[in-house]
Amino acid sequence: MTNEINTALTPTSSIQYAGFWMRFWAYLVDLIIVLSINGILLVPFHFMENGFNMDIGFWTVTGAISSIVFYLYFLLMTKFYNQTLGKMIFGLRVIREDSQSLSWSDLLFREVIGRFIHRVFFIAVLLYLFVAFTTEKQGIHDMIGNTRVVIEK
Known part of the structure; x- marks a missing residue:
C-alpha cells in the first residue's frame, strides 16, 4: 500500500x-x-523578374525561403523558449521525456525531421491523431524526438 501512495506523489504525476x-x-x-x-x-x-517564379532545381526561391522560415521558426523558438508563440498563448511547453533540457538533436528530430515527414507525405498528416490516443499525448514527431508537450502551471 505504501508503494501505491509513493508513486502517486511523484513529481511526474x-x-x-x-x-x-x-x-x-x-x-x-x-x-x-x-x-x-x-x-x-x-x-x-x-x-x-516581373512576378515570375525563379526556379532552383525543383524549388522556387520563394518556396525554399518559406520552408526555411517555417522550420527555423519551430526549431529556434522551441530551443530557446521551449515553446512557440502559439504554445505560449495556450500555456503549453515542450519538455524532454527525461526532464533534461532540450538538446539540438532532440529538436532536429522533432521539429525538422518529424515535421518534414508530416508535410512531405500527405497521408502522414493523419499521424497527428496519435496525440489524441496515446497516454502521454505524443505525436509521431514527439516520439521521434523523445519529447512531450505539457500544460504549464
Whole structure:
C-alpha cells in the first residue's frame, strides 16, 4: 500500500499532457505567424523578374525561403523558449521525456525531421491523431524526438 501512495506523489504525476485540440489551436496560431513572416519577407520577390517564379532545381526561391522560415521558426523558438508563440498563448511547453533540457538533436528530430515527414507525405498528416490516443499525448514527431508537450502551471 505504501508503494501505491509513493508513486502517486511523484513529481511526474503532476504533469498534465497537452491534448490534441490544445495543440491543434496552438499550431494554427503558429501557422498564421509563419505565414505572416513569409508574407513580409517574400514581398520583394513579387516585384523581381516581373512576378515570375525563379526556379532552383525543383524549388522556387520563394518556396525554399518559406520552408526555411517555417522550420527555423519551430526549431529556434522551441530551443530557446521551449515553446512557440502559439504554445505560449495556450500555456503549453515542450519538455524532454527525461526532464533534461532540450538538446539540438532532440529538436532536429522533432521539429525538422518529424515535421518534414508530416508535410512531405500527405497521408502522414493523419499521424497527428496519435496525440489524441496515446497516454502521454505524443505525436509521431514527439516520439521521434523523445519529447512531450505539457500544460504549464
